[in-house]
Amino acid sequence: MDLSKGVADKDLVARLSAGDEAALSSLMARHERRLYGIAYGYLRNSEDALEVVQDAFVKLFQQAGRLDARAEVGAWLTRVAINAAIDRYRQRKRRGVHEIEVEDEHLQDVPARHAPGALDNLHTEESRRAIEIGLQALNERQRAVVTLRHFADLSLDEIASTLGVRLGTVKSSLNRALARMKTVMGDVRA
Amino acid sequence: MNFPHFLHRRRLGLLAAGVLDSPEKARVAEHAAACASCRTELTALETVSALLQADAAIDRSLPISSEALQTRVFARLRSNPKPAPTAPAFGFAAALSAAALVGLGMLAGILATRLMTPAERPAGHVASGGAPGLERFADTAINDAAFYERLEKTQLRANAARYLTDAQDILVQVRAAADCPDSPRDSVDVTREAQTSRRLLRRRAALVSGSGETLLAARGVMEEVEGMLQQVAELPQCTKRSDVDAIARRVESRNLLMKIDMVAQELAAP
Numbered sequence: 001m002d003l004s005k006g007v008a009d010k011d012l013v014a015r016l017s018a019g020d021e022a023a024l025s026s027l028m029a030r031h032e033r034r035l036y037g038i039a040y041g042y043l044r045n046s047e048d049a050l051e052v053v054q055d056a057f058v059k060l061f062q063q064a065g066r067l068d069a070r071a072e073v074g075a076w077l078t079r080v081a082i083n084a085a086i087d088r089y090r091q092r093k094r095r096g097v098h099e100i101e102v103e104d105e106h107l108q109d110v111p112a113r114h115a116p117g118a119l120d121n122l123h124t125e126e127s128r129r130a131i132e133i134g135l136q137a138l139n140e141r142q143r144a145v146v147t148l149r150h151f152a153d154l155s156l157d158e159i160a161s162t163l164g165v166r167l168g169t170v171k172s173s174l175n176r177a178l179a180r181m182k183t184v185m186g187d188v189r190a
Numbered sequence: 191m192n193f194p195h196f197l198h199r200r201r202l203g204l205l206a207a208g209v210l211d212s213p214e215k216a217r218v219a220e221h222a223a224a225c226a227s228c229r230t231e232l233t234a235l236e237t238v239s240a241l242l243q244a245d246a247a248i249d250r251s252l253p254i255s256s257e258a259l260q261t262r263v264f265a266r267l268r269s270n271p272k273p274a275p276t277a278p279a280f281g282f283a284a285a286l287s288a289a290a291l292v293g294l295g296m297l298a299g300i301l302a303t304r305l306m307t308p309a310e311r312p313a314g315h316v317a318s319g320g321a322p323g324l325e326r327f328a329d330t331a332i333n334d335a336a337f338y339e340r341l342e343k344t345q346l347r348a349n350a351a352r353y354l355t356d357a358q359d360i361l362v363q364v365r366a367a368a369d370c371p372d373s374p375r376d377s378v379d380v381t382r383e384a385q386t387s388r389r390l391l392r393r394r395a396a397l398v399s400g401s402g403e404t405l406l407a408a409r410g411v412m413e414e415v416e417g418m419l420q421q422v423a424e425l426p427q428c429t430k431r432s433d434v435d436a437i438a439r440r441v442e443s444r445n446l447l448m449k450i451d452m453v454a455q456e457l458a459a460p
Contacts, residue, residue: 025260032259036252046253047389053252057263127241134238149207150242156209175203182234185241 009073017065024061031074032057034152035081041151042085042143044132048092052084078152079162085147086140134181142177145170195221199228206235253382254359262355269348269458343404346397350405350412351457353393357415358450360386360422365438370428377428387423391416411453414446 007026015023035056039049056077067076135143141163148159156174160167198221204210205218222228252259360383367378394416398405405412421437441447 021264024263028260028263029256032252032256037246037250040250041246046250047386050253050259053259054263054266058266061263061267128245131241131245146242149209150239150246153246171204171209174207174209175200178203178206178235178238181242182231182238185238186234 013064013067013073016061017067021061024057027060027073028057031077034074035077038078038081038147038152039085041147042082043089044135048088049085052081052088055084056080075158075162078148078154082144082148082162086144089140089143130185131181134185137180137184138177141165141169142173142180145173146177146181149174195225195228198222198225199231202228202232203235206232206239208239253386254363258359262352265351265355265454265458266348269351346401346404347457350397350401350408351454353390353397354408354411354415354450354454354457356386356393357390357419358447358454360390361415361418361438361441361447364422364434367429367434373428376431378431378434379427380422380425380429380434381427384423384425384427387419391419391423394419405457408453408457411446411449414444415450418446 009027009030012023012027016027032053035053036049039052040046043049043052059080060073060077067073135146138146144163145159148154148162149156154162156167156170160170163170198218201210201214201218202222205215205222210218222232254262364380364383367380367383370377370379394412398412418437418441421440425433
């Protein structure tokens with residue numbers, strides 16, 4: 001049972017910086033799923049995404065004492081996770097894995113967060129493959145912007161702050177990313 | 191095609207992604223309604239955006255339990271303890287000053303040695319014609335090499351510990367595999383476990399190659415684990431529950447989970 005219910009993230013970080021491991025467990029329980037969604041959205045590989053989540057929490061423990069007391073730990077973790085995902089993706093490309101190995105998911109076994117509707121029906125195996133290919137056609141920044149917009153539901157301002165770029169850059173990256181995906185996915189689905 | 195057309199066309203992706211504020215959204219939507227090519231483009235972009243949203247809405251759970259994730263994170267922290275707090279700016283300046291003093295001292299030493307006659311030079315110093323100070327650099331290089339070798343070994347052991355822990359997760363999870371849909375009764379879906387086992391076997395191959403003697407103590411358990419992972423990796427998507435139970439019994443009869451715990455702890459120990 002999580003005894004930290006009702007305790008603010010900031011208080012947990014303060015306890016963590018004093019070496020309280022239970023505080024890390026509570027923070028993990030709160031943020032692990034969201035971070036995994038972001039990492040998976042970027043990397044499209046569950047094993048790599050899990051590594052990113054682990055890295056983020058190890059880093060949180062190690063740097064808790066240095067976190068700005070005013071900073072939101074959720075935003076900080078998002079930044080760490082997306083940067084770790086970008087690094088991991090880059091490493092794989094450097095090692096000669098030009099395309100991240102895409103996993104076979106059995107979508108019929110995966111429950112959707114919302115009630116089944118037209119959108120769920122849209123999401124066939126074919127469309128999922130098209131998305132993978134569309135994402136592979138993007139550069140790192142475009143991929144990160146798309147991930148943070150669609151998989152973390154961040155606003156453009158939040159994306160700009162997370163990636164440390166200007167708002168205009170986020171807008172143009174998102175616009176170009178969707179246009180590029182449209183072209184590539186259109187070719188695949190044609 | 192006029193300037194507003196190009197301006198609005200560059201906003202179609204943002205409109206499709208639902209991130210434009212109200213006044214701009216209205217302007218771009220109004221233009222798209224009146225412009226056939228923009229309307230077509232917008233429809234296509236909206237499809238991409240909808241597909242992304244549908245993909246993001248899939249509830250992808252972590253492939254391991256929260257408890258297993260916590261175990262792994264704490265294991266990593268134990269093998270890689272909290273770094274010392276960063277030195278304040280004053281400390282950095284002091285370190286720089288110290289380094290400068292050491293550098294000056296070394297320079298003075300070299301100059302003094304050069305000014306000495308061969309007879310005055312300390313024993314072991316490189317004779318004239320040799321490169322002064324090379325031995326010291328060689329010593330440093332040897333120390334560095336030893337340091338990196340130790341670091342590499344520690345990293346290798348930590349990776350092996352993580353591999354064993356991941357393998358342990360799979361050997362536990364395979365026992366709890368869910369029923370196979372649309373298939374004969376008493377069969378379970380082990381797709382994920384089989385895929386992960388294949389990946390783990392690849393990781394093992396990478397770990398073992400070139401590990402020398404570093405993983406010698408773990409070799410016995412690693413071989414046993416390899417054998418079990420191979421059995422899981424070869425299971426068909428829908429497997430008879432009795433086959434999975436048989437693997438679980440073999441794991442149990444060898445006390446493999448406990449052995450993994452012990453060896454992983456040993457490997458992760460500093």
